[in-house]
Amino acid sequence: MTNTQDPLVIFTPSGKRGRFAVGTPVLTAARQLGVDLDSVCGGRGICSKCQITPAYGDFSKHGVHVALDALSEWNNVEQRYQDKRGLKAGRRLGCQATVQGDVVIDVPPESQVHRQVVRKAASARVIEMDPATRLFYIEVDEPDMHEPTGDLERVARALKAQWDIADITAEFSVLRTLQTVLRKGAWKITVALHKAGDSAPRITAAWPGLHEGGLYGLAIDLGSTTIAAHLTSLETGLVAASSGIMNPQIRFGEDLMSRVSYAMMNPGGDQEMTRAVREALDTLTLDIARDAGIAPSLILETVFVCNPVMHHLLLGIDPVELGQAPFALATSKSLSLSASDLDLTALPASAQIYVLPCIAGHVGADAAAVALSEEPGKSEDLALIVDVGTNAEILLGDKSRVLACSSPTGPAFEGAQISSGQRAAPGAIEAIRIDPVTKEPRFRVIGCEKWSDEDGFWDETAQSGITGICGSGIIEAVAEMRIAGLLDSKGLIGSAEQTGTARSIPEGRTHAYLIHDASAEGGPRITVTQGDIRAIQLAKSALYAGARLLMDERGVDKVDRVVLAGAFGAHISPLHAMVLGMIPDVPLDKVTSAGNAAGTGARIALCNVGARREIERVVREITKVETAIEPKFQEHFVNANAIPHATDPFPELGKITTLPNVSFNTGSGGDGGGRRRRKRG
């Protein structure tokens, strides 16, 4: 290989190079140099995964001239593939083309095993493809009566000889069909091999001949309210379909604690909830496979992220311990299971399940997934990451140390326990602005892109009507009321006399702010009451106090940046969040939305098996802070009750001078299920 007379082979983009004897297949050269060139069939010219592009001419950078005959001539195998499927211009099959002279060979991204997938979301995080399950084509010895061995043992021999993979085992359900597959494929088969951690490589599927139907995985964000799934190709890393459905456990309780109560009060109630969520997962699996036009049998990996209560209910573990101190998890470690363990019948029984580790009894695998996606432990500056839901999970950290806690914000941020509150659904007010002079509101509702003072708004919303206020709407409403001087720093709504607007209406012994009144037409009267303000104050105080507690632990009194995570976080206006005092003050451009970071973490763990070991390590090293037992939490909570950005009764806007008409990803469409996914708890 290092004979100086031999042709020089240079691979791009890796830059790896070496000399190889004339006649060496390009795939062989790539393998010897450790160049990342894919192959499922092992160089037999049938899978076409090893496509490469030779470059010709002078490459002064590399000091070589590539002649037109630097590779062997186009051969029959390549022609056959070209006729059947077509090859892009300039492409050759790496296993067929052999080295004849000095040559520069480019490996296009789609021929790389460990190709990088750029996420669509704002942060340009890339995922390097290295899934736990991969395909291998093998040619298996036929059985021989002179030397009797089982079919599985000959498959193992082939994997050792042809791929150097030793000590394999097979999922029991695959063993049961292996003989048929081997004979159908005339002893040539493709196996899906799962390899993670120290466990033996495990065959989780087998197909006759070369399997070209693809290989898929599901990344599932199992929320209290919504279950969201991304069906992802484990070969390309691309999302084939996304889908979300309501968590049917809602009928047992809107929030987590009511579900825990349900389990406590009703014998067998936990199992009832487990059955319900598993059935929903089966439905979701079938739906998403149908959307993508693939057979569910091709889904061989599934990753779950979820809060601790959903974690236990998914696994069939009674969540009762999570409802009371000391909030002990049955297990906090990651779990590797198969679909049959969870009775997920829509998946093949051999499909491998990975559940991310939980951080603590209140800080679940969803928070771990946020840590995997946002990587606070790799941050140069100190980042505060907040995943807002019924509970807020809070991470604070940088390269030196990461801390985590959970804070009981309650459901107010999701529009629950708010007088005019409702779920995020068409007709719900999701954004609002109040003119500081006239105190008149204008707003936008889900299902319509226009603001209420724009032409056509009322026509376009005629069908849905204006039905209530959702989570992001109530946050903006309270912040805007404060900015417009309708509210003092203690959170008291002024009377019409105090505020100078008739929209301040009496409500018992307090006042309310009237946003929209359709009562004349039999519609709702949408107000923000004093009770609503109190609910939001409690929620935001809890959130802020959690963040402060972590900051205390870390010994800092400010953070460098804030990341709002969670599907709901994506809809919160950072400006209003800061006005409200939900998050510590940072420059506005240091507040970013990470979108559904938990879901992204699930996708990362799905596509890259190393990320699983990574997050398991990170979770072990995270400093867990339990808000329930820290006396300072209560102190911070009380101190955070005020709404500080202005003084009573007129706004003192300070640095906040203009209110840009921004909305954060509130546009509908293009985000499959995003609207419904909003309320991940």
Next chain:
Amino acid sequence: MTNTQDPLVIFTPSGKRGRFAVGTPVLTAARQLGVDLDSVCGGRGICSKCQITPAYGDFSKHGVHVALDALSEWNNVEQRYQDKRGLKAGRRLGCQATVQGDVVIDVPPESQVHRQVVRKAASARVIEMDPATRLFYIEVDEPDMHEPTGDLERVARALKAQWDIADITAEFSVLRTLQTVLRKGAWKITVALHKAGDSAPRITAAWPGLHEGGLYGLAIDLGSTTIAAHLTSLETGLVAASSGIMNPQIRFGEDLMSRVSYAMMNPGGDQEMTRAVREALDTLTLDIARDAGIAPSLILETVFVCNPVMHHLLLGIDPVELGQAPFALATSKSLSLSASDLDLTALPASAQIYVLPCIAGHVGADAAAVALSEEPGKSEDLALIVDVGTNAEILLGDKSRVLACSSPTGPAFEGAQISSGQRAAPGAIEAIRIDPVTKEPRFRVIGCEKWSDEDGFWDETAQSGITGICGSGIIEAVAEMRIAGLLDSKGLIGSAEQTGTARSIPEGRTHAYLIHDASAEGGPRITVTQGDIRAIQLAKSALYAGARLLMDERGVDKVDRVVLAGAFGAHISPLHAMVLGMIPDVPLDKVTSAGNAAGTGARIALCNVGARREIERVVREITKVETAIEPKFQEHFVNANAIPHATDPFPELGKITTLPNVSFNTGSGGDGGGRRRRKRG
């Protein structure tokens, strides 16, 4: 520990000795010396497994004098145990009694973890107890909000700290109940830990507090006709109950090949048979647990031995490949599964299943179990081991090498395809003698200890009647006919003129021998026909040819000894087997019966995890001989057709001069299900 001033502690029977500081508990001393002293509670004085007996006085052999105060005084813990349960005289608890002076301490067998269990059967093989699953009592840290960890992680920590067992995992079904058990036991629990091979130790059960209900395993010999099980204590190695039931697959075909045909002809037929056998196993499990008075939840290990077709049908693998050359097994390796994999619902889902490896497509895990039990590979002389059933499995070997084959004897040896043949059941003739002078028969039937010429026989058999001939009966009948001169060496039955007895009756163009005629009373007429002789000749030729083939491969023309294995083998008279030419000639005292050697192999693998690795290694090294493709098999088969031990037409008894009235374990009773178990295929 080696301070020469310290007291000397000597353990018997091991002879291990060492010096220990005054105050060292005997259990601690035993552990440090590697003395085999049991303890489940880890020295907390609650399990009483570490009972020892100190000896006092002069021990010149050991050079010590043991004073009466060589151990600490009887303490409260011991008194409490004594009051509650009682201790044998002279016994102390090893964890309570501490060393005070030179002492000799005997560890009684029941206090040894690796105690030896002597099998009841003829061969005095002992089993050293070392089961894959053992009990460990642990005290687990309570959850702490300051340092949140999952319950399982704290259980793992306790096992590491208290038993030095690292990296444990839990069966998923146990994880689901772990929290309840921990709290019921106030953080003191007993776990059953399964450890086999390289896999991580796995918790397969957990009980609150110290579990004293025992731990059990099932050794199951899954035959084509009968399923036999021994419920064995995994603590003592003693059999708690034995039971057997018919294999319900019989309704799909009496012999294995008809079941394979059923699977081939009926779509889903294999699954139908799998369901049937699993349901029968559930019934058997419940029955045997009830017989022993234990909860089925205590059965945490099950070992299966079976022929290849039953192996596949148990596992839910279509056996069709086993019905045709090249007889490829889906897998020949041993299998480690859990009860849930096989849908065995009577066992706890976490119960561990071990299926012995198969030797080849015709030579199953039952033959491997025979090899484990009879250990031909450790034999000084050359042993031929024959497990007779519908197929005969044959092993030939000594220390240098072991060979194995299977021979298609057909069901004649089991009484099938014989004119008066029947299953072994009350009323069946199981033994017969023919007077060489008068040619008159006398016989014994199942269900009666007396011979037909003894007083009371007819009274005692009046109820069952004389209904037919079972397998051992037909072998004796043919051999006796040959000895009595009723049959020539080619196997032709003589006429009344030739034989001088009216019991030679015409039957078409041939003759039959009349054993018993109850036709006058409407009963059967029991004869041995020329067709019966032919069927037995075919069967015995096949068996003999298989043995000869192995002898050829080994390059020998005689063997040193013969072992008849199989429940059926236990009923065959060695003398008659040799007269018939079923087995090669050896001195009569070199023919032994191993009883149900396959079942014994299963029990060994159940009680000793090392035996599993041992048989896996042995099976890999066995030379497999496939009778179907060896031309010499056919040759031997044809040559073996004759019945050589006498010359036509009168017996030439040679060395066989007396016919002892022996019977081989034909006594009924005391062998739970033994009668029914007879026909293991």
